Amino acid sequence: MILVPCPHCGPRNASEFRYLGEERARPDPVAATPPEWRQYLYRRTNPAGWTTETWHHSSGCRAFLTVERHTVTNEIRSCTVAGAHT
Amino acid sequence: MKARFPQRFSAWGLVRHGLTGDDWPKVWRSPELRRSYDVVIIGAGVHGLATAYYLAARHGITNVAVVDRGYVGGGGSGRNTAILRSNYLTPEGVAFYDRSLQLYRNLSSELNFNVMFSRRGHLTLAHNDSSLRTMRWRAEVNKVAGIDSEVIGPDEIKRLVPMMDTSDRTRYPILGALYHPPGGIIRHDAVVWGYARAADSFGVHIHQNTEVTGIDVDVSGGTTGRVRGVQTARGPISAPVVVNCTAGWASLISAMAGVGLPIITHPLQAAVTEPVKMFLDPVVVSGTLHVYVSQTDRGELVFGASVDPFASYSMRSSLEFLEELAGHVLQLMPSLATMRVLRQWAGLCDMTPDYSPIIGVTPVEGFLVDVGWGTYGFKAGPAAGEAVASLIGTGRVPELVAGFDLARFDDGRLVGEKGAAAVGH
Ligand SMILES: Cc1cc2nc3c(=O)[nH]c(=O)nc-3n(C[C@H](O)[C@H](O)[C@H](O)COP(=O)(O)OP(=O)(O)OC[C@H]3O[C@@H](n4cnc5c(N)ncnc54)[C@H](O)[C@@H]3O)c2cc1C
Numbered sequence: 001m002i003l004v005p006c007p008h009c010g011p012r013n014a015s016e017f018r019y020l021g022e023e024r025a026r027p028d029p030v031a032a033t034p035p036e037w038r039q040y041l042y043r044r045t046n047p048a049g050w051t052t053e054t055w056h057h058s059s060g061c062r063a064f065l066t067v068e069r070h071t072v073t074n075e076i077r078s079c080t081v082a083g084a085h086t
Numbered sequence: 087m088k089a090r091f092p093q094r095f096s097a098w099g100l101v102r103h104g105l106t107g108d109d110w111p112k113v114w115r116s117p118e119l120r121r122s123y124d125v126v127i128i129g130a131g132v133h134g135l136a137t138a139y140y141l142a143a144r145h146g147i148t149n150v151a152v153v154d155r156g157y158v159g160g161g162g163s164g165r166n167t168a169i170l171r172s173n174y175l176t177p178e179g180v181a182f183y184d185r186s187l188q189l190y191r192n193l194s195s196e197l198n199f200n201v202m203f204s205r206r207g208h209l210t211l212a213h214n215d216s217s218l219r220t221m222r223w224r225a226e227v228n229k230v231a232g233i234d235s236e237v238i239g240p241d242e243i244k245r246l247v248p249m250m251d252t253s254d255r256t257r258y259p260i261l262g263a264l265y266h267p268p269g270g271i272i273r274h275d276a277v278v279w280g281y282a283r284a285a286d287s288f289g290v291h292i293h294q295n296t297e298v299t300g301i302d303v304d305v306s307g308g309t310t311g312r313v314r315g316v317q318t319a320r321g322p323i324s325a326p327v328v329v330n331c332t333a334g335w336a337s338l339i340s341a342m343a344g345v346g347l348p349i350i351t352h353p354l355q356a357a358v359t360e361p362v363k364m365f366l367d368p369v370v371v372s373g374t375l376h377v378y379v380s381q382t383d384r385g386e387l388v389f390g391a392s393v394d395p396f397a398s399y400s401m402r403s404s405l406e407f408l409e410e411l412a413g414h415v416l417q418l419m420p421s422l423a424t425m426r427v428l429r430q431w432a433g434l435c436d437m438t439p440d441y442s443p444i445i446g447v448t449p450v451e452g453f454l455v456d457v458g459w460g461t462y463g464f465k466a467g468p469a470a471g472e473a474v475a476s477l478i479g480t481g482r483v484p485e486l487v488a489g490f491d492l493a494r495f496d497d498g499r500l501v502g503e504k505g506a507a508a509v510g511h
């Protein structure tokens with residue numbers, strides 16, 4: 001499979017992580033209509049190429065990570081702690 | 087309409103060709119690409135080809151092109167483990183997959199092509215109380231729909247599969263199983279080739295190595311537009327109806343028409359062993375152990391598992407998969423320890439949130455989808471092809487697939503099949 005370069009733990013096997021999917025903007029839960037909310041829940045870009053996604057190092061440091069990965073080659077070009085830059 | 091083959095396959099034909107050494111006719115032609123068709127189907131897998139066949143055979147619509155960027159059956163249709171069954175969880179699912187199984191039973195004679203359907207029985211093992219409860223639920227839903235499906239105990243399982251370790255000394259003792267006698271396996275390539283040959287005999291064009299690179303949508307009239315045709319690596323083709331039958335690649339094709347889908351593409355891996363004498367009759371699935379196994383008519387054991395746990399368009403298989411698989415298989419049947427694996431491979435699966443397909447119209451007029459087939463769509467090819475052909479031929483969505491529309495994800499009408507489709511493809 002693939003190695004995820006966790007900033008805390010170093011390169012670890014993907015099986016230590018939980019994949020939480022592509023990053024997407026969460027609509028305002030109060031203002032969003034049910035169809036808008038469902039689109040947020042279900043619709044995905046599902047691109048073939050570079051994408052930004054969230055992984056959870058569930059069997060490691062348990063940090064949430066922001067990962068830039070190429071979905072055709074599975075190459076990972078960046079892996080940072082989620083929310084660290086915002 | 088009946089297919090007009092240049093030469094029908096028969097026992098007599100086999101003898102004649104054996105004696106004369108004459109060449110067999112090409113199974114399908116490679117015609118010139120026209121600039122316009124009545125229907126363009128993207129994807130030459132079982133779904134695209136079945137749709138083309140039923141369009142021609144049932145509706146007389148033959149000015150049809152099936153275009154694929156690779157070769158016929160090069161996607162999931164040539165990579166799956168060919169398990170057929172109809173013991174699903176929802177009434178919609180059960181009725182739909184049962185129709186497909188009915189069509190499969192007659193397919194060899196309908197297509198004049200031996201698709202080698204082998205009725206074996208299908209066992210879904212339960213290793214804990216909650217899965218046994220799901221099995222009971224499925225058995226009851228199945229019986230109401232008239233489908234042969236029942237929960238059996240460890241003794242009966244041992245009688246059907248003597249190799250299975252049904253003792254209570256294992257890590258995950260077997261408490262029971264959902265037994266579905268009509269389930270079985272089929273020769274997947276033969277199904278695809280049979281549909282391709284039959285569709286071709288009606289005049290349908292099959293264009294391999296013809297990648298679709300864009301979809302033309304006319305937005306001048308309505309808000310979301312109307313489809314005009316496709317752009318391909320071999321030039322544009324105009325068509326009033328375009329069908330997306332690209333499974334793992336479905337999101338990419340739909341995006342070309344501006345249609346978003348609730349699909350995530352995951353790889354699914356499988357492996358096959360060297361052939362040995364027949365010892366395993368039923369198909370055996372264990373959701374808890376994430377593994378299933380069947381023995382082909384040629385004697386190979388075919389193994390599968392659940393999807394790789396992250397989205398990807400990569401079709402590389404991994405050693406990690408094989409190791410985990412082997413460990414789980416040996417928990418079920420320890421005596422397989424000396425078997426050798428011949429090959430392993432991966433295919434792409436278009437997973438939906440509810441483990442049910444998406445069939446029918448989209449916001450773009452004339453642009454239809456038959457996608458979301460995940461890890462379970464090979465068995466669905468005939469019924470889905472029949473339904474999509476009927477939608478194109480009559481303009482009405484057939485009752486059988488009405489619940490599988492794309493709009494259900496916006497309206498919250500999901501058809502939850504996870505309990506019956508997550509591992510037991
Ligand atoms: C390992 C594995 C095991 C499985 N086991 C089972 C099973 O036991 N039972 C079961 O029912 N199902 C099973 N499945 C699922 C099943 O294989 C699929 O659901 C089914 O084959 C989908 O068929 P399809 O015709 O829709 O798509 P595919 O056969 O995947 O065909 C899609 C085609 O679209 C083409 N395409 C993609 N992009 C473009 C483009 N831009 N332009 C032109 N063409 C394009 C591809 O080349 C491909 O040929 C399994 C899948 C895998 C991977």
Ligand SMILES: [Zn+2]
Nearest residue numbers: 006009057061
């Ligand atoms: Zn870590």
